[in-house]
Amino acid sequence: MPPALVRSLAGRASQSSMSAAKAPLPVGTKGGTKVGVGLLVLDHSSPVPPYEQVRSQIAAAIDDGSLQPAAQLPTVRRLARDLGLAVNTVARAYRELEMAGLIETRGRQGSFVAGAASQTRQLAVEVARAFLHRMRELGIGPLEAVAILRREVDDIAQPNFEVRS
16 A cells, blocks of 8 residues: 555645545635545535545545555544544544444554455345345335334344344
8 A cells, every 4th residue: 555545545645646536625725615635525515414525435445446455544533633523523434434344443553444345244235235225126215224224133132032024
């Protein structure tokens, strides 16, 4: 992993190290609502919450190979400061990336891009996609599908659980 890529995510790399498609505005640009740091561009006028903008852009960088496995991400505090966000906002993005298996946190060492997904995890992703596809066929949107799934997970966690068919 080239060190410049990790630095660019932390807001320390030069504009020349980034592709033109992802070149953000400099931090603190006046006259606009977008704030950029390295590979991340935060649009304050977007209806998409800031944590989701951070999460989706890091996930996309991992998916397209811009961030390779074992690459260290900036600390939550550093990225929050660089983007002008609350620490909890960046922490939520990192937490969701970790739950998705895209990053892993190693205690005081920091957060790193996770390695390749295991076969089990890949199969779980396929099953989840099939579930969401079937929900869409039934006319159920993603939020309702997740609510249904969450309720079922909660039921399973209860003592005296019996599988329903």
